[in-house]
Amino acid sequence: MKRSTLVLLKTLTWLACLYPLGWLVWAAATSNLGADQTHTITFCTGLATLRILTLSLAITPLRRLWPRLNWLVKFRRLLGLFAFFYATLHLFTWVALYAGFDANSMAADFAKRRFITVGILAWVLLLPLAATSTNWAIRKLGGKRWSRLHKLVYVAAVCGIVHYWWQVKPGVLTPVTMTVILGVLFLARPLLAWRQRSKASASRPAAVIG
Amino acid sequence: MLIGKLPDIASSEITPRDAYDDYFNRRRFLRGAVAAGAVALGADRIADVISPRTAALAATKLQTVPSRLTTTGEQLTSYQDVTTYNNFYEFGVEKDQPAKNAGGLPIRPWTVKIEGKVKTPKTFDIDALLKLRPLEDRVYRHRCVEAWSMVIPWVGYSLAEFIKQCDPLPSAKFVQFLSYYDHKVEKWAGETTIYWPYSEGLRMDEAMNPLALLAFGLYGEVLPNQNGAPVRIVVPWKYGFKSAKSIVAVRFLDKMPPTTWNEQGPSEYGFYSNVNPNVDHPRWSQKTERRIGLPFYAQRRTTLMFNGYADQVASMYNGMDLKRNF
Numbered sequence: 001m002k003r004s005t006l007v008l009l010k011t012l013t014w015l016a017c018l019y020p021l022g023w024l025v026w027a028a029a030t031s032n033l034g035a036d037q038t039h040t041i042t043f044c045t046g047l048a049t050l051r052i053l054t055l056s057l058a059i060t061p062l063r064r065l066w067p068r069l070n071w072l073v074k075f076r077r078l079l080g081l082f083a084f085f086y087a088t089l090h091l092f093t094w095v096a097l098y099a100g101f102d103a104n105s106m107a108a109d110f111a112k113r114r115f116i117t118v119g120i121l122a123w124v125l126l127l128p129l130a131a132t133s134t135n136w137a138i139r140k141l142g143g144k145r146w147s148r149l150h151k152l153v154y155v156a157a158v159c160g161i162v163h164y165w166w167q168v169k170p171g172v173l174t175p176v177t178m179t180v181i182l183g184v185l186f187l188a189r190p191l192l193a194w195r196q197r198s199k200a201s202a203s204r205p206a207a208v209i210g
Numbered sequence: 211m212l213i214g215k216l217p218d219i220a221s222s223e224i225t226p227r228d229a230y231d232d233y234f235n236r237r238r239f240l241r242g243a244v245a246a247g248a249v250a251l252g253a254d255r256i257a258d259v260i261s262p263r264t265a266a267l268a269a270t271k272l273q274t275v276p277s278r279l280t281t282t283g284e285q286l287t288s289y290q291d292v293t294t295y296n297n298f299y300e301f302g303v304e305k306d307q308p309a310k311n312a313g314g315l316p317i318r319p320w321t322v323k324i325e326g327k328v329k330t331p332k333t334f335d336i337d338a339l340l341k342l343r344p345l346e347d348r349v350y351r352h353r354c355v356e357a358w359s360m361v362i363p364w365v366g367y368s369l370a371e372f373i374k375q376c377d378p379l380p381s382a383k384f385v386q387f388l389s390y391y392d393h394k395v396e397k398w399a400g401e402t403t404i405y406w407p408y409s410e411g412l413r414m415d416e417a418m419n420p421l422a423l424l425a426f427g428l429y430g431e432v433l434p435n436q437n438g439a440p441v442r443i444v445v446p447w448k449y450g451f452k453s454a455k456s457i458v459a460v461r462f463l464d465k466m467p468p469t470t471w472n473e474q475g476p477s478e479y480g481f482y483s484n485v486n487p488n489v490d491h492p493r494w495s496q497k498t499e500r501r502i503g504l505p506f507y508a509q510r511r512t513t514l515m516f517n518g519y520a521d522q523v524a525s526m527y528n529g530m531d532l533k534r535n536f
Contacts, residue, residue, distance in 0.1 A: 028506075035295035035305070036358050037506035098498075100510055105495070113493050166493065170475040171402040172303050 001071055013075055017082040020048040021089075038097045045090035050160050050178055053083040054185065057157060061188035064196065077133050080153070084130040087123050087160075094119075115166035122159035125152050157182055272365050272427045277346035279368075279420060281446075281518075284351060287360035289429050291503045296436045297354065298455060299404060300389075300396035307398065308436035314395045315435040315456065322441065326462040327382040334375075336440050340426055342375060343367035347430065348423055350446035352453075353485045353517045355471075358500045364444050365427030370418045378414070382462035386411045387443060387454040404474060410454035411467035411481065412445065413526075421446060421522050447516040447523045449483045480536035484527065485517035489536050 024044055027033045034040045056079035059072045094116070099105040109116045129150055131137070138146050161182055164175040298308035320336040345365050353359045373385070391407030393399055399406050416422065423444040426433060433439040438455025445452045451471050461467070471479035478492055487497045500509040516523050527535075 033506065035291040035502045036500055036509075037504070038500050038509050039358070041506055097500075097506055097510065100498075105497075108495065112490065113495075115493055170478065171404045173401060173403070174303065 006071070006074065010075070010078065013078055017052060017079070020044055020086065038093070041097070042090065042093050045086050045093060046164070048086040049083050049090055050164065052079050052086060053153070053157055053160065054178065054181055056080045056083060057153065057182070057185045061185055061192060064189075064192040081130060081133055084126045087126055091120070091123050115163050118159050118166065119163040122156045122163060125156040125159065129153060129156070154186065270432045271430060272340075272345055272432060274345045274347045274365050274427075274430060277348045279346070279348055281349045281351060281361070284349065284361040286349065286363055287501075287503050292360060292362055292428060293434045293437060295360075295502060297356075297450070298436055298438070299402055300391065300399040300406065300408070301436065302398040303401060309434070311398060312435035312439075315390065315439060316395065317435065317440040320440050320458075322457055323459040324376045324462075325459060326386075327379040327464060328462050329377040329379065332376075339372070339424070339441060343371045345426060348444075350423070350444060351514075351517050351519075352444075352446065352450055353499060353513065355449035355451055355479065355483065355491060357491075357494060357496065357498070357513075358502055359513075359517075360502045362444075363429055364423055364425045365430060366423045366425035366444070368420045369422040369424045369443055370420060372424045373417055376460065376462065378462045381464050383414055384411055384463045384466055385414060385417045386461040386463055386467035387457050388459040388461070389438075389454050390456040390458050404470060407458075408454060408470050409467060410443075410452055410469050411463075412452070415526050416445070416523075419523060419526065421519060447485060447519040449479075449485060451479065452483050482527075482532070482535050484523075484532065484536075485513065486515060486532055486536070487513040488515075489533055 024033075024041060027040070028037075056076055059076045059079070062069050063072055094109075095101060095106065099109065110120060111117075129152060132141060132146065132149060141149065161175060161179055164178065168174060294309045295305045296308040297305070298312065301308040301311040318336070322334045322336070322339065324332050324334065344367065346367055347363060347365060349361060349363045351359060352362050378385075387410045389408035389410075391399070393406075396406075412422070423446075425438075425442050425444045426440065428434075428437060433442065438453075438457075441457055442455040443453055443457065452469075466481055469479075469481060471483075472481055485496075490496055496513055498510050499513045501511055502509075514520075
């Protein structure tokens with residue numbers, strides 16, 4: 001595609017990804033963070049993380065489905081890093097506003113509250129992915145090793161959605177939509193790969209039967 | 211102005227939803243801005259600072275008397291927050307949904323049925339209940355199990371006064387409270403896996419404690435629907451879900467009644483659910499809480515044993531292992 005189109009699309013993506021942060025800053029400045037400000041900040045950053053991560057996971061299935069969308073891969077790093085950005089904000093919200101920077105409180109939370117354990121795990125899994133997102137790292141690791149490392153994003157996404165389920169009250173079903181979407185995206189990969197393989201074998205010339 | 215018969219509102223008078231939302235959102239924004247100023251001026255109530263509500267939103271005033279059981283030394287949570295940040299899952303699980311969706315709650319006519327181990331089962335009309343005892347202004351701390359808290363100026367009288375009128379038999383050891391349930395009005399009730407109607411319960415001595423309140427209002431006015439109109443209980447030393455809303459039946463039993471959240475999560479929501487910083491919820495600590503309405507950097511505070519009402523209630527639990535009987 002034209003370079004100018006790419007720049008435009010990337011700019012729009014940046015703006016869309018910055019919107020949750022922008023909203024938070026505006027809301028804080030105008031006292032629109034609601035009755036439980038801590039909760040609003042936590043929920044907004046958490047939801048942004050999950051949504052952007054899910055979007056990044058949709059890129060490969062879309063490219064496989066419609067090869068004309070190959071250029072979407074140029075947006076994968078951007079989305080992945082923004083997901084990590086919001087995950088870090090979300091983690092920091094816990095450190096600062098829930099634990100009050102108290103190490104004992106954080107250790108107790110990590111040990112006793114499983115939704116926090118799996119949440120921290122999700123962030124820890126994203127950390128090496130963010131660290132190796134640079135071109136230099138891709139070259140250093142080589143395509144194969146880099147790809148294998150970055151398969152961790154699936155584990156991180158699962159940890160993220162489990163974190164959400166383990167946080168809501170028993171009986172509450174709000175994480176369902178996100179779970180279904182992620183489920184579809186996870187299923188899409190093997191399904192599309194199978195489709196490609198069966199297409200390839202169908203185009204091979206049939207054995208001549210004498 | 212004494213509460214009289216609430217007038218029927220013609221459907222033409224009802225503010226169209228969009229206009230209401232617009233109006234409400236603008237007022238929220240304004241209130242947010244004004245709240246900062248109001249706190250600076252030392253006003254407890256936004257109503258002291260901004261103009262009176264219109265007929266569309268005005269709740270009927272209740273005639274009240276002061277109470278020696280009121281809590282002092284706390285800043286009241288704004289009327290705005292008290293009435294728009296609610297857990298009332300029959301009307302949706304998001305905090306802002308009850309205020310939007312509870313309009314259909316049919317608060318008149320309303321009766322409360324008395325059943326179970328009583329001398330004679332009877333039915334109270336809400337208007338009779340309102341006249342039973344003088345209505346007191348009682349400020350109570352309200353601590354949700356989700357670790358947020360408010361300070362609310364309720365209007366009502368001790369639950370004990372109501373129970374005396376029910377004439378329970380000596381065999382009655384527990385009281386069960388059942389809330390209104392109608393899937394046609396509470397269309398969002400099916401969005402959870404909760405089995406309705408909402409049920410809560412207390413031990414007889416807990417129900418007879420003078421602190422337990424039968425509440426009909428807040429901020430000197432009739433309860434808004436989303437706060438559990440037209441009658442609810444308030445048990446301030448327990449987590450908020452024990453304070454059942456919109457009560458339609460009171461049963462006296464000799465056994466501990468099933469309670470909704472205990473059925474949903476028996477390892478998380480015990481029958482007693484006394485506010486206790488030393489007993490964690492399995493999924494989060496109860497040592498601290500977030501006070502609603504304060505800026506995020508100032509919300510966090512230590513949770514008090516029995517929500518600060520230990521003097522009035524601790525004796526009921528002498529000898530009880532509160533870690534087991536949570």
